[in-house]
Amino acid sequence: MKKIVKQKLITRPNKDNLKEDQKRFCKVLWEAMKLRWRKLNDYGRIQEYCKFGSLGVVVRMSDKMARIVNLTQKIGQPNNESLRDSAIDLINYSAILVTMLDEQSGK
Incomplete structure (x- = not known):
């Protein structure tokens, strides 16, 4: 799969050529x-979030950020979702x- 972006050729990376990070x-x-x-x-599906428009998703993102802030201020292991889990959800x-x-703008 190849596509041109800003006059540069972008290809699927070969994992053997990638750095560790x-x-x-x-x-x-x-x-x-x-x-997901x-x-x-x-x-x-995504359409369930569309009931409330992009604001619905932003509210969920805000909930996740509040969870992340809370987890970074606590010492010890959380009872449920970890900081890493919350970051993946975000x-x-x-x-x-x-x-x-993208759908709203016709992309």
Whole structure:
């Protein structure tokens, strides 16, 4: 898969050529995507968020940020969702918001 962006050729990265931090970054994005697909059964498709428009997604992102702030100020292990789990969820809410904005703008 190739596409031209700002006059540069972008190709799917060969994982053998990636630096360690790039590999970790790709791994986190892959993990976020897999989590999103698993949660489809629990929470529904993106259209469920559309009932309240982009504001609905922003509210969920705000909830996640409040959770992240709370977790960074606490000492010890949380009872439920970890800081890492909350960060992965925030990635997914961000992606949902971007897809909604793209759909609204006709992208």
